Amino acid sequence: MKNIEFKVTSSSCCTPRVPSNTKETVKEEHASYNGNLPVAIIGAGPIGLAAAAHLAERGQNFILFEAGSSIAQNILQWGHVRLFSPWQYNIDKAAERLLRKQGWKPPVLTELPFGQEIVHQYLKPLAQLPELEPYIMLNSRVVSVSKKNIDKMKSAHREAAPFVLYVDANSSTQRFEARAVIDASGTWGHPNPLHADGIWTREERDLKDHIYYGIPDLSAEQRQKYAGKRVAVVGGGHSAINTLLDLAQLKETDSNTEVIWVMRKKSVEEAYGGEENDQLEARGALGSRIHQLIDAGQIQVVTPLMIEGLSQKDGKIGIKGTANGQGKEIQGIDEVIVNTGSRPDFTFLSELRLSMDPATESVEALAPLIDPNVHSCGTVRPHGEKELRHFDKNFYLVGMKSYGRAPTFLMATGYEQVRSIAAYLDGDLEAALKVELELPETGVCGVSSGPNANDCCLPTSSASGCK
Structure with a gap:
């Protein structure tokens, strides 16, 4: 993987019309929305790379920012840990299709991989595909996301304005424009403290x-x-x-x-x-x-x-x-x-209008679906673009970060999230709304409550998903 310079230019925008129910008209509306600006993806872990794979399959422009010096750098920090779930739950379908075109041979689907095997046998080959590799920027930390020339307080023409991402890369802060943003940065690096009150001292x-x-x-x-x-x-x-x-x-x-x-x-x-x-x-x-x-x-x-x-x-x-x-x-x-779990970092999203649940710190519409007081990893209902929307249109939190502090996340759930979002951004509303997912029942995730909630779905405080 190499560092690249990816320059985008803004184009004239129009106020989006009320979406129609026809796929063709929706595609036209998406095409006119901020011209040919790319979709920006934050984080080159399993979910971020899956988002890139789905967008690539649909011929959608994207650019992926990874703060680390290699893809899936967070997973490598717990690469010695064996996952709970077999390979079959850890490979995205669009990613697999792209890989197979290049002669990739999948591992034995019933085997339990280590974190480092997920990276070396699956994620690195995926990131090296010609459909993805030119559009991945390593050592590129997103430090702020906003709307072009519009701060958080301003509402006029807000929806029509593209997103702007400020990215620390190549010893400078660079500015990129995007028609949509998919934040798959996870919760790694933001562990919960050991205090029962949940505060740092x-x-x-x-x-x-x-x-x-x-x-x-x-x-x-x-x-x-x-x-x-x-x-x-x-x-x-x-x-x-x-x-x-x-x-x-x-x-x-x-x-x-x-x-x-x-x-x-x-x-x-x-x-x-x-x-x-x-x-x-x-x-x-x-x-x-x-x-x-x-x-x-x-x-x-x-x-x-x-x-x-x-x-x-x-x-x-x-x-x-x-x-x-x-x-x-x-x-x-x-x-x-x-080992008390982790929490999301919203500091670089402070100029966006988000829809968040105050308790779980998850996307608001997800909160009743993923509450660990009620749900296990296996009883979380499938969800997609519709449930992941925020007040600022076409901004999405996905993967572990979309669940906030809730520990009931499965990697396969994140794959379904980005599949649905990619379909929506491509104007395919029918595919975006059709969310289906079979999850293994854990039998244990819901046994605890409140501050004692069981982190049954994580091998460590990472963004990797339920293992």
Whole structure:
């Protein structure tokens, strides 16, 4: 993949007419809407690249901005983690069609890939296709999105104005125009804090050298950071379980390693999930394995504990909070690993008019469909362009970011989102409205509520989707 310079020019715009019901007329309206400006895609992960594949199949202009130095750079940070879902749920159909034209051979669809295999066997070959590669800009961070010459307060002619994206690339801030924007930047890099109140404190930030957010790779250099140490893992979902299983293996080679599991759940049994009843077998196996380790005394469990503060004394960390209304503190911690989920970043979208749910921080129309208090990954109903609309027409949040803080996202759900959006932007309303998706029932995502919601759909705090 190479960096490219992609220049676009604005054209005269007209106020969009009321959409008709005929595909031909809708195509004409989309063609006149901001001329031949491209669709801008933010993020070269699975969902962003799928959006590019669908647009390419339909002959639609696009440009894709990736902040990292390679595609799917976020996934590579948890590349050592095996996904819960098999390949069949992790390959987009349009992407597969384009790849097969170039002789690509798909992996065994029933096998469970590691994150790094998703990147090297699927996403990198996809990004290198001639239909996509020339339009991907690496090392290009979108720092702001707005409407051309119109700030957030102004309404006149707003819908007809193109989007403008300010992008830090090639040691300067460049300005691009687009007729639509698909934000697939995910939630990676914006983890939730460990505090039960959901806020960041100076104490937590000051301890950044001793707090890791995600699932560390204990087969690499990070192994020495935790070997022989007293380690606390904070979180009640499958990300935490993955971390705990890795630490348990480390403990087998270094018996001085002490592992403490800190949760908000009322009992540890709530964290075991569906075990043998989980339709995704690999995920159910995690619950069974952690159950066995706890019964064997290999992992110390502290639950429920609502963390309210951190302290540091003589090089050791103290975790303070309340348990059943009583004050409690865990002392003598060397390292903390936090698996409490993630949250979206809206700072670079502050000039847009968004439609967001205040609780889930998801697209507003999605909130009742994905509320983890009610839904599991497998009971979320299929949805597409219609549900993903915002007040600013033709701007879309997709993938994990569209779900905000809700943990019930599946990668396959994101693929269906961008398929529907690409159809709509191509003027194919019939295809845009026909959303269909079969999801595996998890049996566990909905067991928790409120701040204890289970992050069953994530291998780590990433934008990768339900695994």
